[in-house]
Amino acid sequence: MSGAPWPVEQILELRGLEARERSGSHFIEGARFVVAASDTGATFRSLVVAPKLLRSPIGQMLARRLRARGVPSLVVTPQEFERLSQAEQPQGIGAVVASEWQRLPQEGPGPLDCWIAVSEVRSPGNLGTLMRTAAAIGVRGVIVARSGRVDPFHPAAVRASMGALYSLKVVRASVAELAWWRRRFAPAVVGATPQASVDYRAFSYRRPLVVVLGSERKGLSDDQLALCEARVRIPMVAGDSLNLAVAGSIVLYEAWRQFRPTGARAAPGVFGRAPAGGRR
């Protein structure tokens, strides 16, 4: 874990997809995000701290703890941190974290699991917003098509997820791998598209469930359509589509609604169950 900290220039390169892929790393900033990554056991490659900017007591404590764990730490001036930062109010703490890509679970999805599958989401903010909803209702993870250029570790995706990214499994799979997984474990695979004829509320979701979402402009791809056993649409009286993260969230909440009667409680992190004793 120890070694030299990443210099500023190397961290800046992580804004590009190619550098994130090559290094298997991404950069996060702000106490909230560093806490979220730390809480879920993410691998920290390097820490950056601008002591003059770092006012958050939690951020200060976290910086100490990560250093004590041997994470290489770079101390920078506020000016240097602002070069790295894309926040309106830079908080003076950031970290290079390993991008934990996983493979499709070989034992199959759990019987109660829900996943989302994407291949060509154009806006990383949309993907992040969708992951935030997904994590909020115990979706297991996001399956990203190997063919696309979708990156859940894009800075805007991580930011829009509000750190929820770290409580999801992030899986990369080819079309063939996903088709095999589907045949082997038989989850319900449902695509959301304005071109469907079935109202998303009239559909009976079953678990395990995979909700497939297309691109903002073109909807579901041919590869995605071939995977779906059913397609659902969200009714409208005007316009032709909703924002992708909104549409995905509405379908996910409908599926969740069917699994979880109002007021039901159970273990957290399971799709369709509310936390034990928790209000939310």
Add this chain to the structure above:
Amino acid sequence: MSGAPWPVEQILELRGLEARERSGSHFIEGARFVVAASDTGATFRSLVVAPKLLRSPIGQMLARRLRARGVPSLVVTPQEFERLSQAEQPQGIGAVVASEWQRLPQEGPGPLDCWIAVSEVRSPGNLGTLMRTAAAIGVRGVIVARSGRVDPFHPAAVRASMGALYSLKVVRASVAELAWWRRRFAPAVVGATPQASVDYRAFSYRRPLVVVLGSERKGLSDDQLALCEARVRIPMVAGDSLNLAVAGSIVLYEAWRQFRPTGARAAPGVFGRAPAGGRR
């Protein structure tokens, strides 16, 4: 309507809230947005066309039609248009359009109407995404608090709305005006907040309805809370909140769901009704 076209520098100033307020105007670009504004009878103050970039036949036709209607038109080079543009692929057509702020309807909301009310939405993209959902299900309009700095005509809001903004009434009202309107016409006023105890699905929405949304970070303001007769929350198993546009959209679709049984059809543009003969 005729006169001198707006020069590039003056249009660029419209990126700032102050210039938009002072001039009562905003800038839109791209054929889709110019069409949406034109279709709903917006007032065009000035047109900008870069003929070398304008490949869309609809855009070309629209430019001709707006010029024929006497809208002053500026012809620019691709380089000049790119200075104006915030799009990835500038389409070579843009327009300065009047920001149609309205007052609260004095005759009151229609008996079937739904409105949204906001006061401190921080991200114009979130507001635009919410307006896109609202327009898709026949919400009448958005009521913006006079006290805040929320601007539905911010370029990012217009863009995220995909032009749906133009099919909504955009109302500015003070707290006192809204309180008066509420007393006078007695709509149901429901706030969405994670701090509520009522599940948004367990609540019985009635019409006319106003759905109140707070700020991304702080939720509903005290002024907003004082207006609400009820507060609803969206249940979660993890995390503490959803994206604002997602949360608002989920509540709006639930209200709509209660008013519109699956498959029901009626006139378009009325909350809870599907278009006559239309699929969507």
